[in-house]
Amino acid sequence: MPTRLPLVQRRCHACASDRFRASGRFRVNANHKRIDAWLLVRCTECGDTVKLTLFERLNVRSIRPDLLNRLHDNDLGLVVALLQDPAVQHRNRITLDWGGTWRLDTGGTGHLDREVIDVSVRFAARIPVRPVRLIAEGCRLPRAEVERLLTEGKLVSAVRLNTTLSNDFTFTLKR
Numbered sequence: 001m002p003t004r005l006p007l008v009q010r011r012c013h014a015c016a017s018d019r020f021r022a023s024g025r026f027r028v029n030a031n032h033k034r035i036d037a038w039l040l041v042r043c044t045e046c047g048d049t050v051k052l053t054l055f056e057r058l059n060v061r062s063i064r065p066d067l068l069n070r071l072h073d074n075d076l077g078l079v080v081a082l083l084q085d086p087a088v089q090h091r092n093r094i095t096l097d098w099g100g101t102w103r104l105d106t107g108g109t110g111h112l113d114r115e116v117i118d119v120s121v122r123f124a125a126r127i128p129v130r131p132v133r134l135i136a137e138g139c140r141l142p143r144a145e146v147e148r149l150l151t152e153g154k155l156v157s158a159v160r161l162n163t164t165l166s167n168d169f170t171f172t173l174k175r
Contacts, residue, residue, distance in 0.1 A: 001105055002125040006083060007097040008041050010050070017045035019097065024079050026071045027051060035060050037071055039082060052092045054082060084126065102127045104138050117173040123166060131161040131169065139173065149173065 008020040020041035027038045035058055038051035054071075055063075070078045082088050083096060121134065132150070136143040149155040150162065157171035 001103055002101060002127055003103050004101055005080065006101050007044065007099075008052070008083070009095045009097050010041075010093065012043040012046065012048060012050070014048040015043060015046040017043050019044040020050060022079055022083060023049070024076055025074050026054075026078075028068075028071050030060060033060055034058065035063065039079065039088075052088065052094065054088060080125070098128055102129060104134060115175055118170070119173065120168070120170045122168050126166045128164045128166045130164055131157070131159070131171070135161070135171065135173070 005022045005024070008022060009018055010020055011018050012020070021044055023040045023042055025040045027040055029036045036056045037054040039054060041050050041052055042048070043050070067078075089095065117139070119135075119138075121131070132143060132146050135141070135155070136146045139146070141149075146155065147162075154174045155161065155171060156174075157169060159165060159169045161171065
């Protein structure tokens with residue numbers, strides 16, 4: 001489950017920090033038939049505001065009315081979608097820091113003492129996470145132990161568990 005927006009990694013021109021927090025606000029500027037839009041982010045150290053370009057000098061009629069309304073309403077869902085958009089990341093030369101942006105809801109600890117555990121992982125939002133880290137936290141095991149179980153074949157899944165995933169998956173843990 002998501003806990004907060006990811007941090008934006010980019011160098012601050014004021015204090016040389018490299019982390020920005022999305023404010024959840026947009027700036028939209030129109031000049032006759034042309035429109036510009038930016039996402040505002042604040043430096044985590046000095047609080048300086050930077051504009052991440054979403055689009056510049058576009059014809060107003062080329063923008064969907066629902067997108068324009070969401071920009072004016074500072075829609076948080078739109079902030080998340082635009083931060084994850086590779087075109088926005090490339091245009092602004094940013095990457096995202098997903099550390100601390102999620103929490104794991106296991107539904108209790110009664111399942112941890114069983115010999116075989118079948119688990120289905122469902123993401124409430126598309127947050128990239130390493131399944132090995134997720135399994136270690138959910139089963140209260142050291143990450144090295146999870147890696148060992150994986151190499152011994154006691155941790156089995158249809159997807160690769162040592163890569164980054166943001167889609168639902170299942171796995172079986174045999175002790």
